[in-house]
Amino acid sequence: MDIIDRHFAAENAHDVAGTLATYTDDLVWDDVGNPLCPVYGKPAAGEIYEGIIDAIPDLHLESVARFASGDHVVDESVATGHIRGEFIGIEGGGAPVRFRILHVFDIRDGLISREQAWFDTAGVIRQVEAFRSATPA
Numbered sequence: 832m833d834i835i836d837r838h839f840a841a842e843n844a845h846d847v848a849g850t851l852a853t854y855t856d857d858l859v860w861d862d863v864g865n866p867l868c869p870v871y872g873k874p875a876a877g878e879i880y881e882g883i884i885d886a887i888p889d890l891h892l893e894s895v896a897r898f899a900s901g902d903h904v905v906d907e908s909v910a911t912g913h914i915r916g917e918f919i920g921i922e923g924g925g926a927p928v929r930f931r932i933l934h935v936f937d938i939r940d941g942l943i944s945r946e947q948a949w950f951d952t953a954g955v956i957r958q959v960e961a962f963r964s965a966t967p968a
Contacts, residue, residue, distance in 0.1 A: 832897065834941060835904050843891055847880045855944040864919060864952040886916035886923065892932070904936040910950070914959060919952050926962035930955050 834853055841849030851873045854860075860876040861869035870876055883890065890912040897906045910932050914923020930950050937945035 832899055832904055834938060834943060835897070835906060835936060838936075838943060839892055839894060839906075839908070842880075845884050845888075845890070847877055847884070850880060851877050853943050854946075855939055855942045858943065859945045861945075861947045863947060863949050883918070886918035887912040887914050887928075889913055895931075902938045904934075904938065906934045906936070908932050908934065914955075919955060921956055921959055923959055924963060924966070926959040928955055928958045930958075 838850060838853040841853065854873055854876065856873060857871070858873055858876055859869055859871055860879065862879065865879070867879070870879060890910065892908040892910050894906055894908045897904065899905075908931070909929065911929045912927075914921075914926050914928055916923065932948055932950040935945075935947040935949075936943050
């Protein structure tokens with residue numbers, strides 16, 4: 832699972848090139864809650880990553896459980912950060928968020944060939960709305 836450790840280390844460093852280096856060229860990348868997904872290939876995934884980092888510049892993922900079977904890895908992480916831009920279709924306004932995220936990876940030739948990310952988008956929206964309600968205008 833070294834490739835997954837390298838992948839998350841690059842993501843947490845906000846190193847898009849390093850993150851993309853963990854993928855095969857024919858990657859299928861799918862953030863299930865994102866209407867633009869799935870996307871195909873490293874360039875398309877890179878654009879999505881740039882958008883995520885722009886929206887949540889302090890994004891951090893901490894793995895809490897992981898298992899592998901054959902060429903498949905499932906990782907449950909906790910994501911934290913402050914949404915400063917647009918994320919999942921809403922403006923964050925600096926809202927702090929914390930949410931669990933499940934990644935499902937397919938591995939081929941030592942690299943990630945497919946990644947799916949699942950998280951509760953409605954829960955993230957509720958956190959942003961609660962922040963807005965508590966923040967004076």
